[in-house]
Amino acid sequence: MDDDLNVTYITLSGHVEVHQYRYLYFVIMFTAYFLIICFNSTIVFLIMIHKNLHEPMYIFIAALLVNSILYSTNIYPKLLIDFLYQKQILTYSLCLLQASVYYTLAGSEFLLLTVMAYDRYVSICKPLQYPTIMRKTVVNTLLVSAWLIPVCELAVDSTFYANINLCSFTLKGIFCNNSIYSLQCVRSAAISIFGVFVLLNIGLFPVLFILFTYTRILIVSYQSSKTFRRKAAQTCLPHLLVLINFTCFITYDVVVVRMESDFPKIVRLIMTLQMIVYHPLFNPIIYGLKMKEISKHLKRLLFQLIK
Template identity: 90%
Template sequence: MDDDLNVTYITLSGHVEVHQYRYLYFVIMLTAYFLIICFNSTIVFLIMIHKNLHEPMYIFIAALLINSILYSTNIYPKLLFDFLSRIQIITHSLCFFQAYVCYTLACSEFLLLAVMAYDRYVSICKPLQYPTIMRKTVVNTLLVLAWLVPVCEFAVLGAFYASVKLCSFTLKGIFCNNSIYSLQCGRSAAISIFGVFVLLNIALFPVLFILFTYTRILIVSYQSSKTFRRKAAQTCLPHLLVLINFTCFITYDAVVVRLESDFPKIIRLIMALQMIMYHPLFNPIIYGLKMKEISKHVKRLLFQVKSH
């Protein structure tokens, strides 16, 4: 706590041998951030410039990849600065803002994946009604809701948290996440109850909805021809892989971090780095390789780059 400036500082204690390996950490993370921006931006750019990709499925993919860019930009600049700093600290207000943006975007990802599952369900199970159901206004509305609902719900949660007193000023992590609640003097019943409501509303229910829609798709595909099953698998498999990957990391963050399990510091660091590196890099690679139309444009772009 800085009494002169009335600023509360929080120490980020999750770094391992940062003074010894700071430049190695910095180069690795800067490279990862650069690749995340390049890979995700390239797919978004291809979707924007090619008219045959101006379909709801590809628009939702672009939104998901923009989400990854925003998520990484919320974490990486501060992390890179910390690697080169003598001490790793952050103000309480900035820490709270970082956690707020982190979880708002994470929950937006669940909602976007749910919207994508609905899009695939209508396309495969109700193909004749698809153009009338997935109109441009519907697509835009779903996109706005996927981002706006988490923003509003976490804003309410933030209002509850604003009045909470801190008794600890050391965070077991390298960025501000769920463990920020461990700094409180006591558990707030209002925060806990509303937190469970938010978790159910924009994480668990979307996952259950996704599982339901893909079960329906699986049933319809099983009853159809081999060609139809192959086409359904090509469009649905990337979404399922992204969902499984993302759910695993969010489960770790929501359960293990919140329970403050006594994991070794190095394990915590490795898991934290995987959360912010693996998933944002995984999304564009999966969609770039597994989605036939996107893959076609990626290969064409790479060929043009090589020819120059």
């Protein structure tokens, strides 16, 4: 706490040997951030310029990749600055903002994956009704809702955290997440209850809905021809891989961090780096390789660049 300026500073203690390897860390993470921006932006660009990709499925993929760019931009600039400075600190208000944006975008990712699962469900299980159900206004409404619902819920959650009394000023991480829960002097029942509500609403319920839709898709595909099953697998498999990947990382973040498990610092760092490096790079790669139409345009673009 800085009494003169009445500003509370939080120390991020999750870095390992940052003083010794600061420049190596900086180069690696800067490269990762650059690749994340390039890979995600390339797929979004391809979806924007090719009219045959202006379908709900590809529009939702573009929205998911834009979400990945925002997700990374919330973390990387501050992380890169920390590598170059002697102290890894930030004000509590900025820490709270970073955590709120982080979980807002994580919630948006779950809801976007839910919307994508619903789109595949309608396309495969109700193909004749697809043009009627997935109209442009419906697609726009689903996209806005996927971003607006987490914003509203996390804004309320942030107001609870803004007024708590702090007795600790050190986080066991390299960026601000729900470990700020451990900074409270007295655990707030309101924060805990509302946190569970948010987790259920933008985490568990969407995952259960996705599992339900893919179960229905699996049943319909099993009863159909081999060609139909192959086509369904080509469009659904990338979504499932992304869902499984993201769910595993968020489960670690929410459950393990919140339980304050006494993991070694190096293990925490490795898991955190996987969340902020592997996942944002995984999305564009899996969609670029597994989605046939996107892959075709991507290969054509690469050929033109090489030529």
